[in-house]
Amino acid sequence: MSRLTALANGAAVETSGLAAFNFRDMGGWHLLTNDWGQFLMLSTADFERFMAGKVEAGDPLYPELESRGVMKARLDFKQLAANYVKKNSFQWFPGPSLHMIVVTLRCNQKCQYCHSSVVDPSRTDTDMDIETARKTVDFIFSTPNPTICIEFQGGEPLLNWPVVKFITEYAQAKAKAGNRKLLMALVCNFTLMTEDKLDFLFDHHVSICTSLDGPAELHNQNRPFLGGGEAQQKVVYWLEKIQERCNSDVKKKYYLPGALMTTTRFSMDYGPQIVDLYVKLGLEQIFLRPLSPIGYAKRVWKDVGYAPEEFVRFYEETLDYIIDLNISGKSDIMERMALILLTKIVKGEDPGFMDLRSPAGAVLGCLAYNYNGEIFVSDEGRMVDHQGDPIFRVGDVAKSDWASVIDHPTTRACVTASTLDNQPMCQQCAYKPYCGAEPVFHYETQKSVFGQMPTSGWCISHMGVFDVIFRKLRDPRSRKVMDKWLERDQCRWQESGNVPAGEPEVVL
């Protein structure tokens, strides 16, 4: 059986009464999903009856099949269309909402996997200058999405603090003048944080996120300082300090710092310890993120990488641990990848996660701006450029306008390649309504923006994670935990065009 899974040999099938859906054999039961985001979990016996056209009106199963839009004779067109609108809300907003600005390539850390393509702290020639920063903000505000989220990245953005400050103030002035909704975020390693910088960030409503890979021995191995020294203690120090300030002021509670972990080969034995640290620090969520073999990480993959199946195993084991903590009442920490997928699957909403969209977020949802003003389809596209291949460059803030970027051949190629209905395997996959294909990942790993899904590491790891999530949804114990997560969730990402109720907006 292929990874897509197949019908049992000799299964009776009557296709005339079947509406459009994809199915997946989950081992003992079948998952059915449709383009409009609905899903249905059937025992294999019920699935076989349904496929054979033997479920008729009066059958106890009939109402469920009808309500899930898989009975061709009982489709509620308008409701299905409304589901589609809700599920794909990102499609109805013109232009990108997430704008990632690399204010410098310099960094004071030498991470094992760093796909941010960094240079030595002495290389100030890779700092964005004020004029480029102004042009970058002007370009961002020429794009048509009513909501703009600017995210500072690097390198280590705090190494070019004056430009971070300038962009923040200039963008906020432009947002006020143009009546645009603006969100701002800083992704930094905390090692250069100071009280003054923190005051500025709070005063200007810039949310803060850092990297925390786990316990000191793991974090410091993954993310060592240049020239030696321990980075993890600084991260923990500032996380605690910022949390303390947020918790002491009700207006700042929305700005509780987030932390991201990246899974390397060294992380594989540390699942519970990583979670325990996040729990100890009072972090609301942990994001079990796989490492992508893009840019620098591709060069060192044999040292830090792993097979996609290994990541899926790590993910499942660590998620089990997190769910057990929730069930036992020891913690209510949530796992972010699960939340993103549950928001799509259970709530039928788009959480604004650029990687899992059809078409992908490249240009349509996000753009990345290099220190020198070059524009890329995504930050991963910029990393490929740093390795000497400019294929994902779509413009320059000094020369390009929005029309030329959206109309760029690379933009068109990325959109076409990442539309799942164009992918032979994806179009038939039960996870199509919730998944996405990443052109940069496939270009880096398979030398084609389309990729080849049967052998794609992206597909193997995402299909595996979806399998885990749907199995958890079928288990009443874990389903209860996940439903609680969804109730509490602030899962809609800031970069989403839809700012959810309660999401902080910049007050100017």
Added chain:
Amino acid sequence: MKLKTKIASKSSKSKPAKKSPLPSAVCVLSDSEASITLDVKVEGIESIFGAAYLMMDKAFVFLSGDRAKKIVVVLRPKDEALPLRALADEFLSDLESQKVRWAVAKNNLPVREFIAEQAVLIANGTIPPPSASEAAPEPAAEELTADQRSEIERLIAEVESEIKTMNDRKVALDPKGIKASWEETQEKKA
């Protein structure tokens, strides 16, 4: 149209033809590869391509023949330990499923297009979304009703007429204003 031919030579130790579960499939196993001949009219070209694509994680797949008549699928395992018979069985099993998947997809193409159009109309405010108080839907017919069909035809005619009357080259190239900057969208609103 004929596909490029790239068929592996059969070993002298070729085993006798195996009766496959599909009526049109003839499968021959050699030392290093499985060769399956398929009647395109019976299996469908999309199903054959689809099943062949799905095998790419386990086998090198070579297609040859006439896409209007017969296709020969040669499977050469990437892992020599994988039994050829198991590989051929997996291909045939997937082929059977592909036929079902493609039949369901084709039967429902007009419905999917119709619902996608409705979604666009709801999203741009042309029609309201369904309200919770709306009555339960009437049963839909097996195919689109005459009303639904005429609605689709009306919409198509509307779009065609819109395209015909477009004189402005810029508008013709960007009818939805996707390339419009923020300032242009605001000017239009004003």
